[in-house]
Amino acid sequence: MRKLDKAIVTCAVTGAIHVPTMSPHLPITPDEIVEEAVGAAEAGASIVHLHVRDPENGEPTSDLELFRDVAERVKDRCDAVVQPTTGGAPTMTVEERTAVVPELEPEMASCNMGSINFGLYPILDAFEEFKYEWETEYLEGTRDLIFPNSFESLETILPMFESHGTKPELECYDVGHLYNAKHFVDRGILETPIHIQFVMGIHGGISADHDHLLHLVDTAEKLFGDEFSFSVIGAGRMQMALGTTAVSMGGHARVGLEDSLYIRKGELAESNAQQVEKMVDLTKEVTGREIASPDEVRSFLDLKGQENVAF
Numbered sequence: 001m002r003k004l005d006k007a008i009v010t011c012a013v014t015g016a017i018h019v020p021t022m023s024p025h026l027p028i029t030p031d032e033i034v035e036e037a038v039g040a041a042e043a044g045a046s047i048v049h050l051h052v053r054d055p056e057n058g059e060p061t062s063d064l065e066l067f068r069d070v071a072e073r074v075k076d077r078c079d080a081v082v083q084p085t086t087g088g089a090p091t092m093t094v095e096e097r098t099a100v101v102p103e104l105e106p107e108m109a110s111c112n113m114g115s116i117n118f119g120l121y122p123i124l125d126a127f128e129e130f131k132y133e134w135e136t137e138y139l140e141g142t143r144d145l146i147f148p149n150s151f152e153s154l155e156t157i158l159p160m161f162e163s164h165g166t167k168p169e170l171e172c173y174d175v176g177h178l179y180n181a182k183h184f185v186d187r188g189i190l191e192t193p194i195h196i197q198f199v200m201g202i203h204g205g206i207s208a209d210h211d212h213l214l215h216l217v218d219t220a221e222k223l224f225g226d227e228f229s230f231s232v233i234g235a236g237r238m239q240m241a242l243g244t245t246a247v248s249m250g251g252h253a254r255v256g257l258e259d260s261l262y263i264r265k266g267e268l269a270e271s272n273a274q275q276v277e278k279m280v281d282l283t284k285e286v287t288g289r290e291i292a293s294p295d296e297v298r299s300f301l302d303l304k305g306q307e308n309v310a311f
């Protein structure tokens, strides 16, 4: 594993998993997403992972003008690495999801390393009624949905990242996705060193358990040696526990309302910054590691710099 003395905290501000009914604090409009991303950066997040939503009703969208508006405004107000999603929503086509890379040529973007069932329908059981009609259709639709990231699509996506100078953050939802990454490294389509985001706790992917995290890291060590670094998303209630374990192992952590709406059991987080502050405190208290600055992250991950993006 590639070690960095300091810990990288990433914040995923809104995502496409949670729907507006689930929390009044979930950022929806461009203004809200920008404010939340800047607040997260001020709290210590060096990478802000961004999705965009229809400002009218919060429905996930791949609208490039919304992405451009949000990315430009975040870049103007902080030096965090702006990391747009190419995961979008599991209902979007690969083309819709990945168009943001040639459009914005970001320093970094998420890159999903394999297909999974992406089940959000259990959320339906948690609420009597929903604010918007699209929410129930969206959630129910995931009962029969595969989030597609085929080998063929990755043969196009990975070279696209390369040609636009965008570093892929490899979102791995299960151990097999690590072998997919290895396959593309061996074919010379994916450059090392790689940065892996273990996505744990998605219904359809690996569960958010510590034994699985240890296995994922062991497998990455076996496949990539000292040519990988990793961060961990614990979706849901394991967000802080798995993030703390990750930074205790020399890795990095992702927090944010995309992955969990809570700050502690039964209490909704009021902002992304609140989760970032907690992860920063836990990191310092438990490991003694300081938090990496955006420029330290750029140097560690060999990013091209804010001056070289197209927004």
Ligand code: KMH
Pocket: 012, 015, 016, 017, 049, 085, 086, 087, 088, 110, 111, 112, 171, 199, 202, 235, 258
């Ligand atoms: N939504 C998370 C489960 C992406 O946006 O490309 C993982 C993620 C992937 O953030």
Ligand code: ZN
Pocket: 012, 015, 016, 049, 051, 085, 087, 088, 110, 258
């Ligand atoms: Zn995302």
